[in-house]
Amino acid sequence: MEAVKKDKKDRVLSVRDLNITFKTAYGIVKAIRGVRLDLFKGETIAIVGESGSGKSVTVKTILGILDSNGIIDEGSIIFNYTDENGQKQSADLVAMSQKDIRSKFCGKRIAMVFQDPMTSLDPTMMIGKQIMQPMVYHLKLSKKEAKQRAIELLEEVGIDQPEKRFRQYPHELSGGMRQRVVIAIALSCNPEILICDEPTTALDVTIQAKILELIKSLQKKNNISVIYITHDLGVVAKVADYVAVMYAGRIVEKGNINEIFYDPRHPYTWGLLSSMPDTDTRSKRLFTIPGSPPNLLEKVKGDAFAVRNPFALNIDFREEPPMYDVGGQHRVASWLCDARAPKVEMPADLKERIEKMKQEAIAYE
Amino acid sequence: MSENRQPLLHVENLKQYFRVSKTFTTKAVDGISFDIYEGETFGLVGESGSGKSTTGRSIIRLYDPTDGKIVFDGIDISGKLSKEAEKHLRTNMQMIFQDPMACLNPRKKVKEIIAQGLQIHHKYETKEELNDKVNRILDKVGLSAEQATRFPHQFSGGQRQRIGIARALVMNPKLVIADECISALDVSIQAQVVNLMRDIQDELGTTYLFIAHDLSMVKYISDRIGVMHLGHIVETGTTDEIFQNPIHPYTRALLSAIPHPNPVVEKARIALSYDKEKEGVDYVSATQHRITDTHYVLATEEDLKKWYKKK
Numbered sequence: 218m219e220a221v222k223k224d225k226k227d228r229v230l231s232v233r234d235l236n237i238t239f240k241t242a243y244g245i246v247k248a249i250r251g252v253r254l255d256l257f258k259g260e261t262i263a264i265v266g267e268s269g270s271g272k273s274v275t276v277k278t279i280l281g282i283l284d285s286n287g288i289i290d291e292g293s294i295i296f297n298y299t300d301e302n303g304q305k306q307s308a309d310l311v312a313m314s315q316k317d318i319r320s321k322f323c324g325k326r327i328a329m330v331f332q333d334p335m336t337s338l339d340p341t342m343m344i345g346k347q348i349m350q351p352m353v354y355h356l357k358l359s360k361k362e363a364k365q366r367a368i369e370l371l372e373e374v375g376i377d378q379p380e381k382r383f384r385q386y387p388h389e390l391s392g393g394m395r396q397r398v399v400i401a402i403a404l405s406c407n408p409e410i411l412i413c414d415e416p417t418t419a420l421d422v423t424i425q426a427k428i429l430e431l432i433k434s435l436q437k438k439n440n441i442s443v444i445y446i447t448h449d450l451g452v453v454a455k456v457a458d459y460v461a462v463m464y465a466g467r468i469v470e471k472g473n474i475n476e477i478f479y480d481p482r483h484p485y486t487w488g489l490l491s492s493m494p495d496t497d498t499r500s501k502r503l504f505t506i507p508g509s510p511p512n513l514l515e516k517v518k519g520d521a522f523a524v525r526n527p528f529a530l531n532i533d534f535r536e537e538p539p540m541y542d543v544g545g546q547h548r549v550a551s552w553l554c555d556a557r558a559p560k561v562e563m564p565a566d567l568k569e570r571i572e573k574m575k576q577e578a579i580a581y582e
Numbered sequence: 583m584s585e586n587r588q589p590l591l592h593v594e595n596l597k598q599y600f601r602v603s604k605t606f607t608t609k610a611v612d613g614i615s616f617d618i619y620e621g622e623t624f625g626l627v628g629e630s631g632s633g634k635s636t637t638g639r640s641i642i643r644l645y646d647p648t649d650g651k652i653v654f655d656g657i658d659i660s661g662k663l664s665k666e667a668e669k670h671l672r673t674n675m676q677m678i679f680q681d682p683m684a685c686l687n688p689r690k691k692v693k694e695i696i697a698q699g700l701q702i703h704h705k706y707e708t709k710e711e712l713n714d715k716v717n718r719i720l721d722k723v724g725l726s727a728e729q730a731t732r733f734p735h736q737f738s739g740g741q742r743q744r745i746g747i748a749r750a751l752v753m754n755p756k757l758v759i760a761d762e763c764i765s766a767l768d769v770s771i772q773a774q775v776v777n778l779m780r781d782i783q784d785e786l787g788t789t790y791l792f793i794a795h796d797l798s799m800v801k802y803i804s805d806r807i808g809v810m811h812l813g814h815i816v817e818t819g820t821t822d823e824i825f826q827n828p829i830h831p832y833t834r835a836l837l838s839a840i841p842h843p844n845p846v847v848e849k850a851r852i853a854l855s856y857d858k859e860k861e862g863v864d865y866v867s868a869t870q871h872r873i874t875d876t877h878y879v880l881a882t883e884e885d886l887k888k889w890y891k892k893k
Binding site: 267268391392420421422423424425426427430448449450451452453454455457474475478488489490492493494495502503504505506509574577578581582 | 629630631738739740768769770771773774776777780795796797798799801802835836838839840841842843844845846847848849850852853855856
């Protein structure tokens, strides 16, 4: 369990106090409320949360593809990169226009793999052409060079007979193959950041494992930083170095992978970990977090999770908890971590499970 | 224990072919047999394209099976359906679909959607009785009667799936075919839906055919599991047998692909892979081999010996 060495110089992306609202027909929705996140070179972070917690909105902002009714109220997203001449540059993505982000970064330095490979590929275009497109547009390669590179990429992502596949259309490929093509497109311009939005949700388990292993090996080879968005903690355990748990537009707990899985502090993280089906024990019922996420149309008073939280304190209903530093890289937004709070233990079932996980981990090492 | 029970659903050598062109026919389901007993949950797992959904759809006769025999509740429902057999099938077997938005009529209110089956089959005497039945089933799936006058788009994904379940259960069916009914939902919502389906089974004794590719959830809900690959059932057994003592390499590959929520273990682990061609496994000439009374594996003699050795 060695900690990843972090140097200030290696920071690729830093999100500070990001606040985003959406104007809708029903009123103003506060989708993101003060997100702060860092991404370092070669590191993988996973953003975990239920649907509607704001994880997709966060990364859409980074890519400059936020929906037109979304407004960034506050905050900055600093992106540090090396330009063509080898000079270190940095840019604030919030201050830039969406058009600028798209022509300069989107697809070139920051690439994204979407959930459903069928809808993210053009059904009327040969897959080879689709891989060539970003290279011709961003890197100004000639068609011949781009084709050469596209065939190399197809081979790199594990597609056999790349020359033949180059001329095929998306519908001729299986779901797993399609997702490999999408990954090849994302990697075509040697991006610094790869964002994977639920890359394996549309695929089944055997293919999921292969795709995750592929992304991992390509990441290592090209030294890319990866952001995963997912609600599957099994996937998180496999790929992530650092985890951010989001709830109702806020990061409620973040830390490196071992801190989150072996020493979770926030009641919401407890709930998430408990509701994960465990293949080893067979209990009668699965744990579920009671209630449903809050409606962000209404102003959240206190801790947004308080109403669903069996461990909620009085203050949880009145005031929003600050981020507490609980050691290492571990930060928790819960009043339970305050020095004045009563000592609350995590649920016994979860504790038992984590103990077992630790034992397994020791046995494995 | 299950031998003396009469199976509720008996499937024998079911084949479902789709003719794509003059020279090419897709053998989606290629001669599968299994039994489902009353009150149990049979899980059907496999990767996409293995024919598990086709199996479900052939059984409920959304497709016309190419060959094979299906006996449901003592009545033959394969081949041409007689009027009585069709009525029996349509009222006693129901289906829950994968995408809850796509399978609910967006222009109908929830109440109308749920009542539709009862109306078609004249399963009520008075309007009050109909309303009463709908309200009772809504209550059972955890929705309020007040929500019944809303439209499907006004609900969240998990709630929509509850409506789908309510629609299936209002007919008081003997068998419910749940086709990937939790795949499109968040993990925490999946748990809620699985718990709900279990509660209903405890209360009403409903039998489920649970089709899914997520083995960790299938483990929670199933009593017995059938593993499908390329139109064949390669292994059947009780949940414990499949998880503790998998024989077929495909089953083993499927099991190893389940991610463990344990970072240290998961990072070091590499999932087994299975390639039918590479391993030289032949499904057509293979036969079902008995391991225990409930555990069967599709294999040829040599293959079976080879797999045992590998273990």
